[in-house]
Amino acid sequence: MDIHEYQAKMILRDYGIPSSDFAIVTTMDEAKQAIDELKLEQAVVKVQVHAGGRGKAGGVKLAKSRQEILNNVEKLLGMRIVNNQTGKEGVVAHQVMIAPLIDYRKEFYLGAIIDRQNAQAMLIASPEGGMDIEEVAEKTPEKILTIPIGLDGRLRGYQLNQVAKFMGWGGKGAEQGKKVVAGLAKAFIDTDASLLEINPLVETNDGDIVALDAKLSIDDNASYRQPKIQSFYDPTQLPKNEVLAKEHDLAYVSLDGTIGCMVNGAGLAMATMDIIHYCGGTPANFLDVGGSATKEKVAEGFKIILMDPNVKAILVNIFGGIMNCATLAAGIIGAAAQLDIHVPLVVRMEGTNVEQGKKMLAESGLNIVIADSLADAAQKVVASTR
Numbered sequence: 001m002d003i004h005e006y007q008a009k010m011i012l013r014d015y016g017i018p019s020s021d022f023a024i025v026t027t028m029d030e031a032k033q034a035i036d037e038l039k040l041e042q043a044v045v046k047v048q049v050h051a052g053g054r055g056k057a058g059g060v061k062l063a064k065s066r067q068e069i070l071n072n073v074e075k076l077l078g079m080r081i082v083n084n085q086t087g088k089e090g091v092v093a094h095q096v097m098i099a100p101l102i103d104y105r106k107e108f109y110l111g112a113i114i115d116r117q118n119a120q121a122m123l124i125a126s127p128e129g130g131m132d133i134e135e136v137a138e139k140t141p142e143k144i145l146t147i148p149i150g151l152d153g154r155l156r157g158y159q160l161n162q163v164a165k166f167m168g169w170g171g172k173g174a175e176q177g178k179k180v181v182a183g184l185a186k187a188f189i190d191t192d193a194s195l196l197e198i199n200p201l202v203e204t205n206d207g208d209i210v211a212l213d214a215k216l217s218i219d220d221n222a223s224y225r226q227p228k229i230q231s232f233y234d235p236t237q238l239p240k241n242e243v244l245a246k247e248h249d250l251a252y253v254s255l256d257g258t259i260g261c262m263v264n265g266a267g268l269a270m271a272t273m274d275i276i277h278y279c280g281g282t283p284a285n286f287l288d289v290g291g292s293a294t295k296e297k298v299a300e301g302f303k304i305i306l307m308d309p310n311v312k313a314i315l316v317n318i319f320g321g322i323m324n325c326a327t328l329a330a331g332i333i334g335a336a337a338q339l340d341i342h343v344p345l346v347v348r349m350e351g352t353n354v355e356q357g358k359k360m361l362a363e364s365g366l367n368i369v370i371a372d373s374l375a376d377a378a379q380k381v382v383a384s385t386r
Contacts (some may be wrong), residue, residue, distance in 0.1 A: 001218050002050040008214035010237055011191065011229070012198070015183035016178075019211040024048065024384040031073040033347055034098050035066055042101045045072040045094035046237065050237040051085040052215065055131055059093065063103065069098065091237050102210065104202035109133045110187040111197030112149060112188040121149035123185055127167050153189030155182055169209070183380075190310040191229060221292035234301035241307045248300045250289060251380075257282025259386050260305035260314040260343075262298070264289050272317045275374055281382035284311045298331035302339050313344040313379040317374060318351075325349045325357030333364045344384035346368065348377035 009019045010320045023034030036045075047059035053059050059081050061072040073096050082090035107129035115122040125145045128136045137144050145166045147159050160178040169177040180201065197218040202212050216229075223230050235243045243250030251266065259281045263269035266288050273283040285305060289297045305314055318328050332347060348371040349357050361368050369384075371377030 001220050001223055001229070002237070003186045003216055003218075004048040004050070004095065004234065005046065005214055006048060007194075007229075008216035009211065010227030011157045011216060012183065012187060012211060012214055015187040015190075015200070017180050017211050018208070019214070020102055022097050024095050024097055025073060026077070026095055028070065028077075029071055029075060030218065031096070031098065035069055038098070038100060040069060040100055041066065043069045043098050045069060045076055046097045046099070048095040048097055049060065049079060049081050049086075049093050050234070050280050051081055051083065051091055053083045053131075054081060054087055057081045057083050057316045058085070064353065066353055070245050073098065073191055089239065094236050098298050099373045102202065102212065103205045104210070104212075105205055106203045106322060108202065109136075109197070109199045110184055110201045111195070111199065112184060112193065113149075113195055114148075118148075121151075121153075121185075121188060123147040123149050123163070123181070124197075125163050125166060125181070125328060129202075133199055149185045149188065150275075151189070153186040154222055155185050161340075169203075173203055173209055180209055180211070191216065192219050192226060193217060194219050202380050219235050222251035240376060241304045244300070244307075245287070245304050249299060250287065250297065250301060250304065252288075252304060252309065253286040255283050256310070257284045258310055258312040259381055260284045260287075260308065260311040261312065262287050262289060262301045262305065263317045263319070266316060268319060272315065272378075273373070275378040276315070276382065279375075279378040280384040281385060282379070284308050295327075295331035295334055298328065299335035299338060302335045302341065304342075306339065306341065312385040313381045314341070315377055316345070317377060318347070318349050319355065320349065320354060324352035326353040326360060329357035329360040332359060332368070333366065336364075336366050336368065344381065346381040346384065348372075348374055 006024050025031045025034050043063050045061045047054055062073050063069040076096050079093045080090040109126040111124045113122055128143050160181055163181050164174040164178050197215050198211045200212050202210055218229055239254055242252055259276055261272050261283050263272050269286055269288045276283050287301055289301050305311055316367050331338035346369045358370055361370055369380055371380055
């Protein structure tokens, strides 16, 4: 789950990480009020969307007067950001941040991720922050420092000193910087984050270390432990089908292909997408209805798949373990009869009561193609799209 920049800054403030004042506005009247309350003559105006690369996409503007601030707010409210992080549909900015301009002399990068290869949380620091941090990591890896973060989120004194030296901090900046590093590491663990970054982290002309931007993503599986962050959920930043899937507790990710997939079990869903590719097709989605799928979940799954105009066929791949095949067949029949499924529907079943389930599908009178194996199902569904 992603949250907005200003929400991430609110979280970081709880861990002693300073950031500039800001106001979040959704209308021009709110913008005028914010300018007055913050007493702004100059400001940075930033779209609030669940995506990075906002500056390169035109979603960050500097303003040198009150009228210029208002002009930029008007331009950015409702702006659609499209880049490699958002996909071709992009995301719309319904909120804009207004913050005072800060004079600074140096940009840094500070972040934390889960290192899957080493199975641990990892702090990442670089004295070269800003929009091109990916290029820095690729071309000058010696400017990237990584330090493991303990399960309690605490870093030892020598590790903090190592970061301060690597970043080139001295005096007041070193002490403030070490507090920021320690706070970020603790916040990363406490929030069940999968990504937490400050880019840029800056040293102001007065020598203070301040977070100018922040990004936080948490593990969806841990969201129940994070009620404050869960309250930041913004459905406007997701495609409608993903919002609907979340409402019905379905694991759904939209893709660019033409074959809709409904599977019970994440591993089986990945294998299904792989074999579709192997047979020359492209999956339109990842959809896991769960091991204990109900008739209602199956019906909602079909609705979500059919919302995608690119879907030319649907493959249902079910293993009847916790839920037997007869019950799942009843759900498929009910959903297919209720909905206008105007594309070929291929069903592959294995597991408990599989023969009964196949018989129910065959006798339903509906246009359902029954497959004998996963390979057979993939071949049939791919052929139906040609």
